[in-house]
Amino acid sequence: MPSKIIGGQFGGTFLFFCLAYSQALAQDVAQVEGGFDFMQFIGRFHIVLVHFPIAILLLATLLEVFSFKNFNSKYRPSIHLAIIIGGISAVFSAIFGYVLAQNEEISGDTLDLHQWGGFSTAILSLITLGLHWLVLKKKQNSKISVYRFSLFATSLAVIFTGHYGGSLTHGDDYFSFSEPKATSDKSSLLSMNTDSLSIENQIKLVGEVRAIFAHNCYKCHSSNKQEGKLRLDQKEFAFEVGKHGKVIVRGEPENSELVRRIKLPRNHKDAMPTKGKALNEDEIALIIFWIEKGAPWPEGSLQPRLFRVAKMEPRKPILPTPTGDLKNPIDLWVNEYFKQNRIEWKPKVDDRIFLKRAYLDIVGLLPTASQIIAFSKDQNPNKRASLIKQLLAQDEEYTQHWLTFWNDALRNDYTGPGYITNGRYNITDWLYTSIKQNKPYDQFAKELLSPKEPSKGFVEGIQWRGTINASQRVEMQAAQNVGQVILGLNLKCASCHDSFISDWKLEDAYAFANIFAEERLEINRCDKPTGKFADTRLLWQNFGNIDSTASRAKKMEQMANLLVRPENGRIYRTVVNRIWKQMMGRGIVESPDEMDNEPWSQDLLDWLASDFVEKNYDVKELIYLIATSKIYQMPSEGVKSTNLLYDNSYTFRAMARRRLSAEQFSDAVSQIITPIFTIKDLKYTGTKPNILKPAFARASLVANNAFLTALGRPNREVVSTSRDSQASLLQALELTNGERLTNVLARGAKYWKAQFKTRDVIIRVLFSKALGRLPNNSEMKTAQSAMDENPSIEQIQDLFWAVLLLPEFQLIY
């Protein structure tokens, strides 16, 4: 029966016709320059119109529900009217929407979904109308259920389309993401709805606006870069005419290009900012308000603090009362954090996992099989704490492990760029001795900052030959590296120009670098001399003065004395956070070089730093405190991607799972199989080689080489404070067919063949040594089936290889 589908067919054809027509019209109109853009008007009318079908069609559905028992209820006429109006408005909404999309050049998945949803809604509503008409006027009662089905489908389509439409205008996360409400400052500014603002309020207002500019716009529109010839960081530039006309028109937000752009949907080609997040509604409202008020920018308005700045002074929060088995102060703070974040404590890991963790973290070696057995038999309830104490007392092994961490951070190495022309100094002897003596950290830092001969390598930096960029002269290197490593802040940006990632100015960086200079340095901006000179001072004005006329050595001594004072909370927060990261895989603050970032627990960080000072800057004591905490004994947490670990939204639950470092892996191979580096490879001989047998050279004491590089040991020409824990093809190739490992495993296999008689013994010994456990049944069978009962050297070698490459071996669980 053709009449059944008339409505639908008609609707579809009509829609198609309208679309084709409007598109042609849009093109014509677009060709006419200037004047009133009719198509744009029609398009934008979509936003108003869409509310009709949404409300009316949903109303029809609701009324239909009420009429479920009785089709001919009193609502029937209203339903009919609602379907007619709803259907027509849906068709027009779809057409106008299509025009809008064409005109504003929006695109993307969300738009596609919304668009098809809109078309479907229009068509479905016309079908519904047709069916309803058949039932109502032609009395085809058999169609009632089809009609109802169609109506419900229509309302589902309305909801679907409306949702994606909402996402287009308000952003994807409009529902799921609740931005903290405007700060009281911002909202109070917005409510200052008087015509004239006091100077004080003007300063406040422009400060807030500039903070928004700084975070979102400076990257491309400030002193460093002026895309579209726009600069927003200074008054004299902000109101200039840019490439696309006047960016900010005082008093006329509607004519300000800036306003138009920040309000555009994200996927529009003109939308700003192009990099980073879109501005939220409060931010947009604030900028509009500011422009409405004439965009006041009074002289004397200070550059506001644009970035989060951590407090300098130490703070020791009062410890929560111990509860249950929680006594270690770290656990008390973690417990507070867990309570806030509704995280449960988990049971402690077993002895085997704990032992491997503790050994690797403190001395960088694996526990031997007999150590594991002895430990598991030990009935002493405090055996874990005693073990930590005992490991910390192994001075030589402890030093040989922690040397790697400090070598990376202080960019100390036996070979590397610079040595060839004596442009660099090795500090290994001083560093080794200092770690071994467990030198109090204030003293340690002082000797680095105000060095005598043996520790001068860190501040002397690398003297490159030839002409170098002014921001890389040795004095500036010193400022950058002391900033990064000792103080946890980034001066790299500010040593070339005013920073756009922090509040540091070029002048601050030069003033600080002057401490390391014989004579004051001429300020270079982006490598161009400015003829200006900075003072000589610390980065913080109120932190004590440096006598600018004193000798270089004296200035550095004054700086060292000022910086290591206990009043400097920053230096100790920085170091405790670094040690925490080494032990727990992720800092309380990330990155550990950016201590102005927010810690996941300010209390824990502050308390640890203060406690560290009270305990006489004792690094071993800090490690002991961490390693004996309950949280250190929780199961580690594996994340699906590194992003999650360093994301702002990170929630601390447990130690992050880590991979053996290049040095830990090499030393483990030396321990289990046969030495990968021998005494001949030692680059530092100021100590007795370790007590282990057979004697081998710890990887921290040998020159960098292709094997260690492949496993992640950095070329220490720049400071490096975290290693890349991601495996790569080049690494896997080195492990799979690299000469060094292959030879070591072959040598080891020969040795094992002579030492152990049978296959099964070899399998058991290898599993115990490498994994700290015996093989399970299926592992045993697999290993057995790969070897003869009297295995060949090759078979032993291949078993070594397979076990050493297991994730279970390479990861610290």
Add this chain to the structure above:
Amino acid sequence: MNNNRRDFLKQSAATIATMAIGSPISQLLTSCGVKNESNATADAVIVLFMAGGMAHTETFDPKKYTPFSKGMRSDSVLSTFKSVPTALDGVHFSEGLESIGKILNKGTVIRSYVAADLGHILHTRHQYNWHTCYEPPQSVVVPHLGSWIAKELGPKNEVIPPFINIGQRFDVGEGEELKAFHSAGFLGSEYGPFMIPDPTKGLDSVRPPVGMSQKRFESRNQLYEKLVKESAMGEFGSDYQKESLKRSMEQAYILLNSPEAKAFDLSQEPKEKYDIYNTGKFGLGCLMAKRLIEQGARYITVTTEYVPFEGWDTHENGHTRLVGMKKMIDAPIAQLIKDLDESGRMDKTLVILASEFSRDMLMEGRPDLRVLDQVDQPDVIEDIKNYGMHRHFTDGCSMLMFGGGVKKGSVFGKTADERPCKTIEKPIKIAEVHQTIYHALGISPDTNYEIEKRPFYTTPDGKGKVATDLLEKKA
């Protein structure tokens, strides 16, 4: 057997591609810049690097021949070789480069490269600058050109590392300085160079360990895979480290086992062809590059190798030594271009010949920025060992470019015919060279990563301009 392996390979390559989506460290970096591969005129790059400073007047930009005679004045010397014609009318190369001259109709000679001004001249610093586009030192570890390309475009063939470096050893003088720029830097080690110091031993890098049979290699891998499955660590669930370890091992196994690995095996090449290329390590490096490009390599450097005072680094006997150097490069480079042309790869492969700077007999640095002389050169030459270009000159260097959208049979720029033979037309610097390469590959000039919160671009501040005159299609 072979069939099975190939099937396995296909499957696994697909698996890798899928796994690569949930990817690595570099994801931590916020990337900006859009790839526009549809506009790309090239999809692979070979850089033939004349390490040590190749004198332009003795190679691709010859001047008046000044034959040796005892008692001649140093400042009278322009070129120590005769000029020979090339495929282009009126364009000459230096004697000894006849074969490359004959294929100039397939590419462009650039005669106006101006190296950076880094003061006191040092090879490794200028090489760092050439290969990274940045001047050393930098406050972060800067990625090599090959690493940027590897990162942006990925491998062309999943089993061939996207950045291969042929011919450079590190255990030579200034080895540490060389390491400083053979690095993926902040892009992450996975984009670092796959180093093949000696092409004759290239196969060793991509086959099972020396002395291990194929069968043993396969059963060793099976043992590993079984043990991974059976390991008690399953209880800890999966995480990115475990997954990336497994993935990298699988990739390595596939590469070491793949038919493509044969590309690294030069003995597979017919003898006649092998002999043409075989002028030593460099020539064989060109042969390997040819074979790898045919199998889908993305970026390759073949270097004449930098060893202080060797190769192009002539501090004396410049003339005599260059006879040998030209012999080493002439035939293999010409053959490489011909072979790529024949296999149809030339259109999409951009081949670039370059050196960190040029040389002059007297001028150290450049006319307006002279720096400390590093070589003694008498005013009057009595001994042939003083006859040659022994000082480092930065103001006029030659380059060649072939394929990948580069103009065919064209000359770009010009140097003066009188000493010092400095650039007088269309000077081109490293940022433009890099941007032109990126442009040909469809990599946007805005490509940058945020490192320590600062944007870091492929060329400094993203400001390198494309040298459109080098390309057939206008940018």
